Amino acid sequence: MSRENVTHARWSSRFTYVLAATGAAVGLGNIWKFPYIMGENGGGAFVLVYLFCIFFIGIPVMMSEVVIGKFGRQAPAKSAKLLAEASGSSPRWAVVGWFGVLTGFLILSFYIVIAGWALAYTFYGFTGVFDGRSASDFNTLFSDLNASAPQAMGWSFALLAITILVVGKGVRHGLERAVNWMMPALFVLLVVMVLYAANRGDFGAAVSFMFNADFSALSWSGVLVALGHSFFTLSLASGIMTMYGAYLPDNTSLVKTSVWIAVMDTVVAMLAGLAIYPIVFANGLEPGAGPGLIFLTLPIAFGTMPLGQLFGGLFFLMLVVAAFTSALALIESSVAWLVERRGFTRMGAAMTAGTGIGLLSLLTIFSQSGASWTQFQWGESSFHLFDAIDYLTSNLMLPIGGFITALFTGYFVDKAIAHRMIDTHPVIFRIWRVSVRYVAPVAITLVFLQLSGLMTL
């Protein structure tokens, strides 16, 4: 407890910070979720609501997290504690920090498994495994991948090992170097996929599915979907932005960088839809979302299309890169914490945190392989541990974490300190403060009630 505050590295520029944070934000949610919820909830009408949520709730909460990190310059719990003390509030507000780190740790335990599936499919795609397979063949392919735990472990542990190596090298030599070439690569892959889809797919059908503004298709539950997703897509409440904010270079505008991150995340989500849905519609497949769309439906199309072997492989490679840059962010706060509080070297900390993640990921892997000890009954329905961790983190811990972050920075952080950290025009500062004091807590409560099933609209 008496250790001095550790001096962590800083990003070498605000551009690298934006790249790294965008890499953290862009993930499976952009690719397999956003385009679908957009299409289902009134297209252009949904986008308006979504942008409102991003600007008035997502970005303000993101700024709150960065404020904590930038003030403390330590791992999230310590930073929150330092900020609370400087504001004359209880040091117990450290909970805002460690709760996020814990959430991120749990999320990574299943995120890495899904990333492993994408890695396996990259390999399948490039080696022609998709060719001429039917829908039922893909059901078999996917369940075979999961049926054998050692196989699923092989793919996800390979990615975990690379995550450890990169994060172990530190902020500048590891994280920065990785995102400096991976983010441009991700963007190029995405544009290439959109061009392929525009050439070989039904672009018009995709555009009308996604963008046709239909206000009658936008219900209140659609509004809550937009809200919940705006939160999830920016990777809030998972320790990420607080940690990345702790490495913020001096003289960096917190407002502008946050807006950039959110805009890039949204652009990627829309491009992902334009890469996927033209292919889905041209091949007469059902539009959908989630693992089913990506691992069962879409490969059918790649298996029949010209150059499908190449572009199928590239598509899954893109998914691997998107998930990998989020994995780096998800483990970073645990690693920084081990360095800070336990005196580990970066590599030792990365290996320790990574081993923990690897062990925890077995819960997901064995859930998928059907091991009986992972399956349980809840009322009428059966679940497994993977469902439980996913539900716990996405539907409970993320909103609770966002809620306490907003409350902390809105009511318990000294206003002058917050203004100094955010360092912007008083009107923008006031908008931020109204959001984290009133708008975000109310909005997050509604999403929480909806997600946890306590309220239905």
Ligand code: PFF
């Ligand atoms: N933001 C990621 C996405 O849109 O896919 C998902 C995510 C990653 C959420 C990591 C939370 C997190 F901690």
Ligand code: NA
């Ligand atoms: Na995202």
